Amino acid sequence: MSEAMLWGCLLRFLQGALQAAPFIFTGLCITGLFHRLMGQQHTKRLFGSNSVASLFQSWMIGMLLPGCSLGVIPIVKQLRRSGIAVGTIFAFALSSPLFDPLSMLYGLTLSKPITIIAFAFCSLIVVTVSGSLFDWLFPNTEVVIEEPPPTPYGIKRLLAVLVVMVREAVGSSAVLILCGLAGAALLSLALPPSSLGRSMGHDDPFAPMLMTAIAIPAYATPMTAMGQLGSMFQHGNSVGAAFILLIFGAGMNLGLLIWMVQNYGGKKSAVWFGLMLLVVIGFSYGIERPLYPRDIEPADHTHAFDIYCQPFHANSPPVLGYPSEIGRRLQLDTQLHEKVGAALLAALVAGGLLLKVLDRRWVIETWLNQPREVSQHAKELKWDIVVPGPVLAGVGLLTIVAMSIVGCFTYYPTPDESLEELRLAKVEALSAAISGNKEHALHWIPICESWNRRLQVGTYLRHGRLSDYHRMKARVFADKLEDLEHAISEGEREEAKQNAMAAQNAYTRLRVAYSEDL
Amino acid sequence: MFRFAICVALACLPLWLSGCSATQAEAEHEHHHAHGSPPTFEGLVKRVRKQHHWAAQAASREDVKHFQRELRHFTESVGLLPELAAETDLNRADWDRANAAAKVLIAESVRLGQTKTPLADSERKSVDGAFQTLDELAAKLPAQRSDTNE
Secondary structure: OOHHHHHHHHHHHHHHHHHHHHHHHHHHHHHHHHHHHHHHHHHHHHHOOOOHHHHHHHHHHHHHOOOOOOOHHHHHHHHHHOOOOHHHHHHHHHHOOOOOHHHHHHHHOOOOHHHHHHHHHHHHHHHHHHHHHHHHHOOOOOOOOOOOOOOOOOHHHHHHHHHHHHHHHOOHHHHHHHHHHHHHHHHHHHOOOOOOOOOOEOOOOOHHHHHHHHHOOOOOOHHHHHHHHHHHHHOOEOHHHHHHHHHHHHHOOHHHHHHHHHHHHHHHHHHHHHHHHHHHHHHHHHHOOOOOOOOOOOOOOOOOOHHHOOOOOOOOOOOOOHHHHHHHHHHHHOOHHHHHHHHHHHHHHHHHHHHHHHOOOOOHHHHHOOOOOOOOOOOOOOOOOOOOHHHHHHHHHHHHHHHHHHHHHHHOOOHHHHHHHHHHHHHHHHHHHHHOOHHHHHHHHHHHHHHHHHHHHHHHHHHOOOOHHHHHHHHHHHHHHHHHHHHHHOOOHHHHHHHHHHHHHHHHHHHHHHHHOO | OHHHHHHHHHHHHHHHHOOOOOOHHHHHHHHHHOOOOOOOHHHHHHHHHHHHHHHHHHHHHOOHHHHHHHHHHHHHHHHHHHHHHHOOOOOHHHHHHHHHHHHHHHHHHHHHHHHOOOOOHHHOHHHHHHHHHHHHHHHOOOOOOOOOOO
16 A cells, blocks of 8 residues: 555545534534433424334434534434434434535526435435335334433533533544544545546446445535535536435445444344445436436546545655645635534533543533522522423524524625635636646636635525526536646646636626626 | 638538539538537537528438437537527627527427428428527627637
């Protein structure tokens, strides 16, 4: 194994960890709310169990709450503790990472939004069919676990939620999350750089099978998966492979599978997994023809899956060394919300480690669960009512959903702001392309592509629609950027200069369309 | 090579316009060269008109093999119209007209594929209107080059 492969594996691990950080933090919040405020009985009532209706309920809750396949690990543990059946748990676990408001908006502004709606509907059928069959085969998967004593109301009750979060951040959930990240990192060892560029063609009958093998260990956030789906549609790739990427790439990881085997044994896990494979792969072949976009000219290759492959070429190591290159890439690629998520997660881990040290002398839960001492002279105030824990949990969950909707407006700013960001990124990319600075250009082109997409979604979000005219102007700019990227990757200097000029012209028309013609 | 193809196509155009009937081999040669990627919106508009004519001719001759090929080329070219129009400085209203004309021609390609018969004179109005719109829009772009690479 070469040095490039090992450092590449580390880079993929760290990239995955940073992308997952905000979702893992959200997952821990939800777990804390279910554990200490909602309680087992009300959680089970919310999700249902062992019925077709419960599968739909769980799918619906999963669609509403933001999450990723690593962030759902602590939640599924809590659902199991609440006595919910496996089919229902996995209906939630699979649907939560597929869509969130950010990625759903992104998907709805793609050229064929009906495909995204069809994918969402297919995911419902997948979880309903596989969950129903599994619950029918194994009806007794609900476990009974004694609930910890309730925490008295007041600040202690909120502290108890935080304590659950910090305990999970350093407990078995953390180990499973690390396993999930390790799976994605190890996958890169098996895939040479850019090796998946020509493997997902619409006319390749093995594309869905290959995607299954890649997507199960791979890790993708909902936005990453949706971005790749968009790229697959744009390149005329296999629709079935795109569906599998969404279900398994975004919805599944190694950590989740290990949790399943640990808690339900090899036989049940194998049956559940077999059912999933059967239904998902069956669907993928079924939708290949009806959902394939006919107005797209298939491209001969794509860079959409490069993030699952080795990032470094063994024969061209970074000039400043691998550690420095990894640091540079992480610094450039990491977005603000990922940095905030990572900082919050680090604080939770630190808190968890501190509690582990304190546990030897003093267990915080004992203090938290002590009943309130009410003074006999205390007056009962008319408006001083005790809000039940489940109500607080419900408000907490709704706040998370509301925050994710507010987040959409931040992530997809006004068209003017997006155009300004796009202009800055475009100047960097095109000037680097013209002057022959390959690495700089290849770094900034995806940023231009990202702002081009955010421009469209931001317009859709604020105007309620995106006209064909605006969609086409953005598509032309995206196509020119892609031509430029290919020319630079292949070392064609003259062609790159011509493509840079074409991209500049396309940008000028895009700016006119979005700033003067909305 | 592409410039050569354009020269050949342009050289043959007067003959074709004046009604000179080319041999089958010559016609195929011309068709072959007219199916490369067009450099401009204006070039594509001319090509679409030709391809529609060839597909209709093949349909009236009941020449199934050529009809299928010409129809496929016509459909592909029509699909490119909105994109190439977006690569020009046409304003939004004009682009919308180009897009609407392309939709009419897509409907015509579907009709042609299903009925395999050319349009009757009484039905030609919308298709002719679409071609006329495209010609007008192309004429608005006199010396302008699209950004598509040749």
